[in-house]
Amino acid sequence: MAGNKNSTDGRDRSHLQTSLFPVEKNVPSGFRYIETFLSIQEEQALLENISLIDLHPLIFQGYEAKRKVKSFGYDYHFDSRTLTEGRPIPEGFTAILERVAGQINLPASDIKEVLITEYPPGAVINWHRDAPPFDIIIGISLMSDCKFRFRPYDKSQQGRGSIIALPVKRRSLYVLSGEARSDWEHSIAPVKAQRYSLTLRTLKR
């Protein structure tokens, strides 16, 4: 566990949840991070799967973002704020969905949406909270590292000192649930090198 390895005071922290960043670092409650989730071979296999998929530029509020996306399972429409059933999740993702589901103690069938995102160098995702119909959000990072940031959702709590920036490594997995999902916004700073992510989401009951 990264948190234990990085601690310098010699205290045993193995009783703490599957950590994460050094425990000294304040992360929002409900956030989990597993730095080496994928093997190099698993990352390679996922990237090969993704290379077969036709991604399209993301249009958000009339503007074309730098990043490209494709979603499966369900599609959320920002304009009408509705969720519709989408293309079936390709079979090539079955193994990873099962492994992720095991990690968070849910049946794989609870993962209802798979979003693939490509970030060319310099691309970002701006401050947001994921769409309301979704519940737990899982992020898998491929090909390069990024700087993942949190800030309070409540505007009155947003300020210079309120941003928490975390290094998120390629092949890692993060989970947003609880307060990290509902009381915090997240964003990704401009990526230095091409990055892909897989975002897996469950639906609220």
Ligand SMILES: O=C(O)CCC(=O)C(=O)O
């Ligand atoms: O690329 C990522 O890890 C974050 C993606 C994200 O926040 C989103 O699609 O809502």
Ligand SMILES: [Fe+2]
């Ligand atoms: Fe998000």
